[in-house]
Amino acid sequence: MPLSGGVGIPAAPGEPKGNTTSNMGTAPPRxxxxxxxxxxxxxxxxxxxxxxxxxxxxxxxxxxxLIVASHLAGAGCFLAVLLAWRGMASRELCERVRLLASExxxxxxxxxxxxxxxxxxxxxxxxxxxxxxxFVVAAAQKLEDAGQAQASSEIRARRARAERDRLAVILxxxxxxLLVINDYEEIVLANLSAASVFGVDVQxxxxxxxxxxxxxxxxxxAVKLLKDxxxxxxxxxxxxxxxxxxxxxHERWYRVICRNLDVAAESPHGMRGAVAIxxxxxxxxxxxxxxxxxxxSVSHEMKTPLSGIKAYVELLxxxxxxxxxxxxxxxxxxxGQTDRLQRLIDNILNLARIESGVxxxxxxxxxxxxxxxxxxxxxxxxxxxKEIDFQLDLSPMYLGVIADRDLLLQAAIxxxxxxxxxxPVGGKVVLRSRLAAQEVCFEVEDTGVGLSEEDCQRIFDxxxxxxxxxxxxxxxxxxxxxxxxxxxxxxGGRLEVRSLINVGSTFSAxxxxxxxxxx
Amino acid sequence: xxxxxxxxGKCILLCDDEFHILRAAEFKFRRAGFEVLCAADGIEALERxxxxxxxxxxxxxxxxxxxxxxxxARLREDxxxxxxxxxxxxxxxxxxxxxxxxxxxxxxxxxxxxFSPRELLRRVEDLVSTALLNEST
Numbered sequence: 001m002p003l004s005g006g007v008g009i010p011a012a013p014g015e016p017k018g019n020t021t022s023n024m025g026t027a028p029p030r031x032x033x034x035x036x037x038x039x040x041x042x043x044x045x046x047x048x049x050x051x052x053x054x055x056x057x058x059x060x061x062x063x064x065x066l067i068v069a070s071h072l073a074g075a076g077c078f079l080a081v082l083l084a085w086r087g088m089a090s091r092e093l094c095e096r097v098r099l100l101a102s103e104x105x106x107x108x109x110x111x112x113x114x115x116x117x118x119x120x121x122x123x124x125x126x127x128x129x130x131x132x133x134x135f136v137v138a139a140a141q142k143l144e145d146a147g148q149a150q151a152s153s154e155i156r157a158r159r160a161r162a163e164r165d166r167l168a169v170i171l172x173x174x175x176x177x178l179l180v181i182n183d184y185e186e187i188v189l190a191n192l193s194a195a196s197v198f199g200v201d202v203q204x205x206x207x208x209x210x211x212x213x214x215x216x217x218x219x220x221x222a223v224k225l226l227k228d229x230x231x232x233x234x235x236x237x238x239x240x241x242x243x244x245x246x247x248x249x250h251e252r253w254y255r256v257i258c259r260n261l262d263v264a265a266e267s268p269h270g271m272r273g274a275v276a277i278x279x280x281x282x283x284x285x286x287x288x289x290x291x292x293x294x295x296x297s298v299s300h301e302m303k304t305p306l307s308g309i310k311a312y313v314e315l316l317x318x319x320x321x322x323x324x325x326x327x328x329x330x331x332x333x334x335x336g337q338t339d340r341l342q343r344l345i346d347n348i349l350n351l352a353r354i355e356s357g358v359x360x361x362x363x364x365x366x367x368x369x370x371x372x373x374x375x376x377x378x379x380x381x382x383x384x385x386k387e388i389d390f391q392l393d394l395s396p397m398y399l400g401v402i403a404d405r406d407l408l409l410q411a412a413i414x415x416x417x418x419x420x421x422x423x424p425v426g427g428k429v430v431l432r433s434r435l436a437a438q439e440v441c442f443e444v445e446d447t448g449v450g451l452s453e454e455d456c457q458r459i460f461d462x463x464x465x466x467x468x469x470x471x472x473x474x475x476x477x478x479x480x481x482x483x484x485x486x487x488x489x490x491x492g493g494r495l496e497v498r499s500l501i502n503v504g505s506t507f508s509a510x511x512x513x514x515x516x517x518x519x
Numbered sequence: 520x521x522x523x524x525x526x527x528g529k530c531i532l533l534c535d536d537e538f539h540i541l542r543a544a545e546f547k548f549r550r551a552g553f554e555v556l557c558a559a560d561g562i563e564a565l566e567r568x569x570x571x572x573x574x575x576x577x578x579x580x581x582x583x584x585x586x587x588x589x590x591x592a593r594l595r596e597d598x599x600x601x602x603x604x605x606x607x608x609x610x611x612x613x614x615x616x617x618x619x620x621x622x623x624x625x626x627x628x629x630x631x632x633x634f635s636p637r638e639l640l641r642r643v644e645d646l647v648s649t650a651l652l653n654e655s656t
Contacts, residue, residue: 308537320636337539
């Protein structure tokens with residue numbers, strides 16, 4: 001048992017440690033021997049001093065007796081002081097109590113038991129010993145328990161500190177802004193992202209500086225939601241979407257998800273308040289907006305030829321077209337508008353095929369000039385409507401291309417139609433073909449509104465439409481991206497644009513040649 | 520063939536950048552006895568109006584140079600055209616708030632594309648006769 005030697009009674013000052021129980025049965029002689037030695041030494045020293053003093057003073061018999069008596073008294077006092085100083089009594093008591101704390105009561109000698117008679121009567125000492133031992137054992141147990149509790153508290157504290165540090169790192173690394181407010185609508189926690197996005201001061205739990213959420217967060221929608229959740233103690237999660245203009249003046253969209261902390265308040269370390277996390281949904285919003293614009297553009301593009309078809313069919317049905325020429329005109333318009341509708345649907349389907357990675361390409365040798373002649377015929381009515389001079393300037397050479405005829409035709413139509421759309425009334429559009437080294441090239445040059453440098457970079461992006469020109473013509477933002485895909489990805493060519501604002505644009509499509517000869 | 524003369528002596532301005540739509544509507548209104556002015560955009564429409572103020576206007580919304588809304592705003596600023604009934608003919612049906620158009624620009628109505636020339640004629644005839652009634656009272 002470790003109690004007596006370990007956490008038991010401490011050893012007396014000056015006493016050698018570690019062997020306090022080894023000489024329990026023989027300990028008293030060591031004490032008594034030293035005491036007698038001291039007493040003997042004191043008497044001898046007193047006698048020697050008395051004789052010496054008497055000789056020196058030449059004292060008589062009474063004088064010698066007085067000198068001896070005074071020295072003996074001085075030695076007694078010295079011995080008493082010395083014994084008291086060494087703490088003989090307390091040491092003996094400590095020895096006995098240590099024995100009491102030991103398991104083996106039988107090791108107590110009768111002398112030691114006799115020593116305890118000072119505290120109890122001879123017949124009661126065993127009961128006292130048992131009680132004292134119980135007390136000492138209980139005290140030692142408490143000490144040991146307290147030590148273990150302290151050690152485990154320290155471990156828990158270390159774990160909590162590590163957990164807190166880990167959470168702080170996670171919160172700091174969280175890309176979404178996060179805020180926690182308390183019942184008084186003060187921000188008690190804000191991560192780095194919240195600080196950088198909304199300019200909120202970074203807060204940690206337990207921070208002394210706490211500011212009201214509406215003073216720190218300049219987002220009325222988010223503030224209102226947080227306050228509502230705190231005040232109404234809503235248990236369900238609530239969300240709101242709001243736009244936010246960042247430091248560069250760009251509009252960003254966030255979806256804030258807010259939850260009350262009252263449930264957590266039931267736990268010992270819980271708190272009242274609300275937590276809000278902000279998801280950046282700017283990209284999703286842009287996609288939504290682009291999709292909506294696409295649907296709107298496609299619907300507008302489809303409704304326009306449908307309007308022509310419906311109107312002319314009705315004129316025929318109502319008999320408004322009286323002469324054969326009028327009826328012929330109606331039928332031609334219906335046919336032309338049907339083709340236009342089909343082209344639009346082809347564009348959309350081709351785009352869907354491109355996006356799904358399924359494109360059925362059938363390449364054969366074709367004359368580029370023939371394809372461009374067909375394009376001219378298709379787009380000419382559109383140009384005539386705007387009194388645009390739509391010229392065909394073809395190379396006198398036969399320019400062969402290995403191409404998917406339908407796809408290349410569609411790309412060229414898209415380019416020519418686009419030029420006509422964005423060229424003002426009375427302008428000029430030229431569709432040109434030429435040989436360029438080992439390649440063949442066709443160009444669409446217009447005297448249209450032109451493109452800025454930025455627009456030239458983005459004009460081939462899907463759904464991109466030049467804002468300033470949107471009112472000028474309807475469109476889906478698909479024609480040019482589709483043309484670029486057909487020329488570059490399907491046919492291994494290049495599609496480039498050169499443009500000047502208010503002067504015009506030239507779209508050049510360069511394709512690998514498949515032989516050129518004089519026609 | 521049904522011959523109409525409901526538009527006898529009345530003038531209508533049609534404004535649309537789609538030639539075929541313009542042509543179909545023009546055909547229908549002429550058969551009904553209207554004098555028809557045609558324009559391909561807002562600026563052309565204002566030029567035609569300078570020549571003659573029509574009894575009713577039918578205009579598209581999305582047009583080059585000057586769109587339908589800008590045209591209507593200009594017409595409402597001009598004392599001569601402030602009260603001319605206007606119908607908007609547009610493929611942007613669900614994107615335009617008809618109520619707002621009526622309140623802000625005093626547009627008489629919105630006709631969605633694809634449209635029926637017969638229905639368009641009937642709406643214009645109603646507008647012209649209502650305008651006449653208002654003038655006489």
